Amino acid sequence: MESGGRFIKPSLVHGDLWYGNAAINSETGCPLVYDASSFYAHNEYELGNWRPERNKFSRSYFNAYHSHIPKSAPEDDYDDRNALYSMRFNLQAAAIFPKKPSYRDLVTDEMKRLIAKYPNGYEEEGGNSTTPTAQILPRSFDVNEVSIPAVGFGTFQGDNGNGQVKESVLKALQTGYRHIDTASAYGNEKEVGEAIKESGVLREEIFVTTKLAQTWHNPSEVEEALVQSLKTLKLDYVDLYLMHFPHAYSAGPNHSTLRHPNGKPAIDYELSRAYPQTWQAMEKLVDSGKARLIGKIISSQHFTVHPVNLKLGLSNFSIIKTKRILEVARIRPAVNQVEMHPYLPQQELLDFCSAEGIHITAHQPLGGRPVAAVNPNSDRPGPLLDSTILLSWALQRGVSVVPKTVQEIRMIENRALSSISGEHMTSISKIVESTGTIRYLDPKEHIGYGLGIPRPHIPLVINIIAVAESLFYLVAFLPYSTYLQRAAVHPPVPSRPERKALFEKCYKFIPDPETYLDRWFLGAPQEEIKRDNVKEFIQWAFFNRGGEAGDDDEELEEYVTAYETLVGRKFEPGRGNAECLRLTLDPIDMLHRSLAWYMCVGFVDLLTYIGLLRAGFHFHRTSLSRFFTLFPFRPQTILTTKRSPAKYTTYWHRPHTSTTHLPVLFIHGIGIGLYPYVSFLSEINSADLPSEDGSGGQIGVIALEIHPVSFRLTHAPLAPAVLCAEIASILNHHGYSRVVLATHSYGSVIATHLLAHTETAPMIADMVLIDPVTILLHLPDVAYNFTRRPPQSASEHQLWYFASMDMGVAHSLARHFFWSENVLWKEDLEGRDVTVSLAGRDLIVNTQAVGQYLADGNEDADEEGDEEVPEMSEDGDLLVQEGWKHRTWRGKGLDILWFDNLDHAQVFDTPTTRRPVLKAVRAYAASGL
Template identity: 60%
Template sequence: MIGTSAAEYYFIRLCIVGLHYLAPLALCYCALNILLHGLQVAIYRVPLVIECVAVAEALFFLCVYLPYKSYLQREAVHPTPPTREERQELFQLCNENIENPREYLQKWFLGADLKDIKRENVKEFFLWAFFNRGGPPGDDDEELEEYVSAMETLLGEPIEAGRGKAKCLRLTLDEVKMLHRSLIWYLCVGFVDFLAYIALLYHGFHFHRTSLSRFFTLFPFRWQSLFSTYRSPAKHTMYWHRPHTSPTKLPMLFIHGIGIGYYPYTNFLSELNSTAGIESSDPNDQVGIIAIEIMPVAFRITHHALGREELCAEIDQIIHEHFGPDQKFILASHSYGTVISTHLLKTPKIAKRIGPMVLVDPVSMLLHLPDVAYHFTRRQPKHANEHQLYYFASMDMGVSHTLSRHFFWNENVLWKKDLEGRKVTASLSGKDLIVDTLAVGRYLSDQPKSTTIPYRDNPEMASTQDADENSTVRLRTNENSTHVDTNDEEWQSRPWKGTGIEVLWFKDLDHAQVFDSKICRRRLIDVIRAYSESG
């Protein structure tokens, strides 16, 4: 993730304009060419390469993007809703972990004024959140009334009857929002993927492809897969594997986040078996690594995201292939990968083999809060890092479809109770532009709740003269007073001990930046190596 400087802002905006408007320019050029030259259109009047690019981009937009965009708008197939008892337990967990009820409700309603959020609006939101559906309340109205009454208690004020003009964020029911990607962009993705391929091969990893009959189901095409002699036991899931030779250490399963694939993680993965920057050649020191590839969120055009059970079954096949049926392993994941970690943790057959866990920028923690969904899918970008996230990630066809049609929050949320009895380290970044890391850090560290109001998301606070645009303050309120605390809290500087649930706090980093700095990567690697040695 890039920073927020003026130079980075202009750079990222220039990249977006160049990539996004290439297709409209190509369409205009081709249309004008046909209009002016008719049947002689095949006789090029500019360098041939320009004509080829223009025609290719125009055809790609008309014949691939537009039909595919329409195809991806199909309704989500929601999972079976929880039982009433499960819903009530889930609702209670949510209510117990809301720091600012007003902000919580307003953000789920896309910044609407509270007077525009009325009783029927809240029911509509709860119907999606806890019943996995839209439509009228029907027979569920009585239960919905209970939840609305509980929300009134949390707010400390009544919710007006009727329906207001506010619209809530219902990710799996709303339109799949996406923006066109040029062929040039996909060529860039393919090139970066090839660089990652070369780097991982160099560091002893083996690429395991799927069947060659699936070669054309992934674009940009992975030509390197034609030369790989290693075959994945799973139908859809490709991965990287480094053999485990240490008889005393635990191997590791790693799952990446939304992005361009494994290129941003190559240094991290290669350094896991190095000491003082020197890669160990001692077989007794070699920790095995399986790095799963999730192609629907890796900026590719490919099959839709697999369902929870299907993906877990495929990962189980891969684990069994390399680690055997009984070998415990470390489960490490980043961002969206923490959602898949949640699924693995809730799959008994796999959970019993999961040892210590490392969750980097975990989006699955406190997923009932609106921050992840709102910041990733609905926030209008202002800063350089927000533009990078919005255009290159949020509006990617595969990513958007995955989040809008295959991301069911009540399946993906990870609670502290799910981690009981385990060694878990969560790596959090103080300037994360997606996750409310202060809330997550306090939750994992058993800190009392307080109200979090980021300056950038609160107009009243934004007007404060001495407020840094990217800073965050915490407000503790009671009937008589309001005072401001800094965001330096005791849990952020606790020494890491390797027991229970712990937090690594990187105060000045943004989402995913922990992998960019060698010093920060080293902290993660030290944790993983300690877990590997202790079991």
């Protein structure tokens, strides 16, 4: 009575020694007694008889039995023991009904399973085992008072559709599966429900899992979602209800998934972030909602009432997201169903969930489709493993599985699992170290949405733009902006008499000394502006340099004393904390411009091109080899056949056909090139203007393009002599020996140079200077307002952001704008008729001071009586309006056009404001010959 270390103690427990359990050994003739005591020593032997399905005893019967007679120890083996006991009866049934193969199959399946499970024989509780490392694989896991079968059955059939679902679930139930995993999103709840019904297996013996689909995440709809699932399943309850994914899809009609044209689902971002609220709505299904739910189903479908112990769970939840659920959960999730196999062991998630008492079920335990882990034809990486090994590995880690198959043999195989040795476990767990993790259901690929932090799907074009912008920032802006900071090359220092002369000229016209100092010293408190600070400023302004006073101290002292007289107080000795504005010495402030911005500049350039072509202008390009020296590139320039004789300067030309008028040379200001001037330029010959001049042709116009101040990336401003030589060559190229010069804003800087240059000065006839920045340049307004003023109003912000902070503009001003070279004095205008157009609300130029300066001592004006015009203010005060602002334009000597309500450059905006300026241009053109 002893074999393999196991024995039974003979003891009389039952007197039933009948022929059914006694025999004669045919070889030895000895009597044999079957292990009758082992049969009867366990009360469960009888249960073995009832267990086979044909006897139709449900688990509740067994439960009722054990409520009177508890299960005998060891309880872990209870089911297997029971299976063993029932085998005798099943064998008998198989022998009696040989035509019913299912009886025989049942026995062989059971035998195979038991042999697989106990390959080394039965290990007694606390007893010695022949394989000490072997572990018993669990048949189920106890989770929150329910028992989840360790091997469930997956029903997702993917692209193959749901044609085989019913049949395979039916087979699965027949071959012993008692956990069916379905989902509303699989669209097969109907087939699953039908198979459950037809299987004959009692509902309470089956553990059914379904899932809340992603188009039902709205908390107000969660209950309806479960009702729908139950109706489709034709079940009155499910055992486990999972939130299929943390993220939600936008729902179309009937809760279908809305999709993008590329087929990817449209994510509902708001609901995707609200998964904790969706969970709270699921919780309501369990407590108060439970009764209502069943009530509903009863009334609509007449289902029977069962006590429901609905468990809730998650699916595809990361640690972070599970934690968020735990933060709000009243009812803790029982399960988290996630992709898990040796290539994606998710050890951290498993540890976290185990610690939190959340059971993990592995979906795609075989690697999903196309079964990388077990399918030799799969082109996915990783060593091949036997399916039973994969599943055993999971079970041994405490993870239940839901493999899917449509093949009966595989259904059996996937349940016939045996424990694997510790060494084998370790080697499987190490596979991932060489393969790297492989996620077969990668939401990033699948739906363009990660399981980690929610992130919107970014279209390819946006990605391309982002990469291009980043590259542009790193490769163009950063190095170029650093390069532009190089020190300026200042013009030669003037001689002492020249300096003194300049100082005195400036000194004579400082209308408001306090503001003068305040602006040049950037608003510093008076007491911080000490002698050395003033000297520092003078050194920059009149000596073109920084550094210490040195040999020039005596001269500097002289100027400082003059300033003291001007402001009526002494400067304290030494240096205060004041900083002064030294435009060409200070670091350059500039801002990054995006590639998109340059594309906009390119587009406006194209519009300008079209506008000027339509107005009869021809574009004159420089050499094609310079194509790449101007960004944004100008593909339209390739279309022109006209060449500029200059190396750097491009321009637009409208041919001159008039014999009675001079042509016009126009130079624009800082901005987006010639775009704002297209109307102005085309109207120089507009029919709207009076034509009584009898020109008999058209006035030719040359409009230069000054790229360094046109929001482009290009060369630095040309040195005055180079630029003047280029302009002279352009005028000569067209045979223009004299032109009327019209400039706007920064264009007046070039006007100053043209007047000072021996070759170009005689070519300039009369002039129209619109919003000139060069007159009274010794005053701080232009430099301060353009480069240092903290912007307040919308137009100041516009000026600051678009113009002042542009790389090219900022560099042109901070490294190539030498005020003493650019300043235009009244006497420089003598000998020409000049119209200066000033805007009363100019945000850059102190036009009040400029107008006053130009009007002072203007004899022509005095002749006509430059009277001050009294006017009443709104509150009755007597105001004195300067007469020079209201004088009629005469076209002789120095004329001022004053536009009370306009800002810088606004004169170009409407035909009405353009008209007087155009009139001056045309009149000068007419009178110039």
